[in-house]
Amino acid sequence: MEYAPIACSHHDHNHCISDALEAARQLCLGRGVRLTDLRLQVLELIWQNHKPLGAYTLMEMLARANTRRVAPPTVYRALDFLLEQGLIHRINLLNAFIGCPSPNIKHQSHFLICHACGIAIELDQPELSQKIIGVAQEAGFRVEKQSLEVSGLCANCASDPAVSTSI
Amino acid sequence: MEYAPIACSHHDHNHCISDALEAARQLCLGRGVRLTDLRLQVLELIWQNHKPLGAYTLMEMLARANTRRVAPPTVYRALDFLLEQGLIHRINLLNAFIGCPSPNIKHQSHFLICHACGIAIELDQPELSQKIIGVAQEAGFRVEKQSLEVSGLCANCASDPAVSTSI
DNA sequence: TTGGCCTATGTTACTCTATAACCTTTCGTA
DNA sequence: TACGAAAGGTTATAGAGTAACATAGGCCAA
Ligand SMILES: [Zn+2]
Ligand SMILES: [Zn+2]
Ligand SMILES: [Zn+2]
Ligand SMILES: [Zn+2]
Numbered sequence: 378m379e380y381a382p383i384a385c386s387h388h389d390h391n392h393c394i395s396d397a398l399e400a401a402r403q404l405c406l407g408r409g410v411r412l413t414d415l416r417l418q419v420l421e422l423i424w425q426n427h428k429p430l431g432a433y434t435l436m437e438m439l440a441r442a443n444t445r446r447v448a449p450p451t452v453y454r455a456l457d458f459l460l461e462q463g464l465i466h467r468i469n470l471l472n473a474f475i476g477c478p479s480p481n482i483k484h485q486s487h488f489l490i491c492h493a494c495g496i497a498i499e500l501d502q503p504e505l506s507q508k509i510i511g512v513a514q515e516a517g518f519r520v521e522k523q524s525l526e527v528s529g530l531c532a533n534c535a536s537d538p539a540v541s542t543s544i
Numbered sequence: 545m546e547y548a549p550i551a552c553s554h555h556d557h558n559h560c561i562s563d564a565l566e567a568a569r570q571l572c573l574g575r576g577v578r579l580t581d582l583r584l585q586v587l588e589l590i591w592q593n594h595k596p597l598g599a600y601t602l603m604e605m606l607a608r609a610n611t612r613r614v615a616p617p618t619v620y621r622a623l624d625f626l627l628e629q630g631l632i633h634r635i636n637l638l639n640a641f642i643g644c645p646s647p648n649i650k651h652q653s654h655f656l657i658c659h660a661c662g663i664a665i666e667l668d669q670p671e672l673s674q675k676i677i678g679v680a681q682e683a684g685f686r687v688e689k690q691s692l693e694v695s696g697l698c699a700n701c702a703s704d705p706a707v708s709t710s711i
Numbered sequence: 712t713t714g715g716c717c718t719a720t721g722t723t724a725c726t727c728t729a730t731a732a733c734c735t736t737t738c739g740t741a
Numbered sequence: 742t743a744c745g746a747a748a749g750g751t752t753a754t755a756g757a758g759t760a761a762c763a764t765a766g767g768c769c770a771a
Contacts, residue, residue, distance in 0.1 A: 449758065450722085521659075615750070
């Protein structure tokens with residue numbers, strides 16, 4: 378393996394969570410938008426691990442945490458906010474949502490998705506974004522948003538499927 | 545504009561349709577799989593233009609053409625077959641399906657999608673596929689399937705939105 | 712500090728997308 | 742012609758997302 382993405386290796390995930398939440402707080406403060414309790418709670422749930430979560434899974438988690446029913450619009454509105462602020466990405470392949478590790482930097486949505494363990498690894502490859510823009514321009518196309526979703530096996534699952542599901 | 549994708553220019557679309565259907569017939573014959581009336585009909589409907597169609601839109605079109613109700617599983621089974629054979633692609637961004645112009649050649653699903661006129665332009669860029677595989681390999685990831693969905697404005701819509709909706 | 716406004720959340724009902732399960736028909740082959 | 746497999750029909754239901762309207766909470770100006 379050339380380099381192990383953090384999502385794909387054993388690591389202190391509490392660190393991922395606290396970093397993400399702190400970044401979100403700073404970002405919202407700086408932009409003058411409100412990171413309400415609900416929005417923060419949804420973001421925290423999404424960051425529970427590196428696997429994309431569906432809106433209805435989040436709904437159940439919210440309902441359990443708050444010991445009351447939570448309806449779809451509640452969670453979708455929070456998700457919409459987080460998407461707008463770039464704090465999460467939507468994985469179209471899975472109808473699911475995942476936290477963005479670098480919400481401060483404007484970038485495209487490029488993911489590696491393991492169909493064995495379910496993790497989604499966000500790529501940070503501006504060069505790839507540029508390449509895609511170049512290819513599009515050759516066709517006279519004006520790019521607004523890219524979504525690259527590569528499915529396959531992550532490093533762990535490729536070497537030992539049994540182990541990686543526990544991460 | 546550097547080169548105009550056929551989907552994006554005025555062209556004899558009947559030619560697109562007949563080419564696609566003939567290619568499908570040959571491909572299925574060669575593989576020993578059955579291109580039934582229903583499957584052919586769905587493929588033909590999908591090739592109606594270069595815009596992805598949803599399963600429920602196809603259902604209605606089928607119902608109208610056959611003057612009887614058509615239930616979801618009917619169309620989804622046909623779509624599954626066409627997907628398996630590589631005769632169509634699924635656009636996750638739109639929950640919709642579009643005909644593949646080169647089903648004979650194994651390739652990845654790379655699309656430019658215009659949000660103004662709705663057309664989807666399939667890219668043919670093996671070099672881009674390789675680049676993506678390379679980037680994934682650097683993360684120890686074994687690629688099985690790529691889905692690149694770029695949204696923005698096609699050449700027509702970028703220059704004159706009013707015109708292009710009529711293509 | 713109060714009133715009013717804007718934003719966020721709650722609630723109900725609904726649409727759109729997709730699949731499970733089971734039955735009937737059709738097709739190719741023995 | 743009879744049989745087994747594959748395809749299609751039917752009903753019901755799961756899963757994902759939104760519309761529309763009511764209520765609550767924060768913010769600011771008078
Ligand atoms: Zn982590
Ligand atoms: Zn994995
Ligand atoms: Zn055409
Ligand atoms: Zn267009």
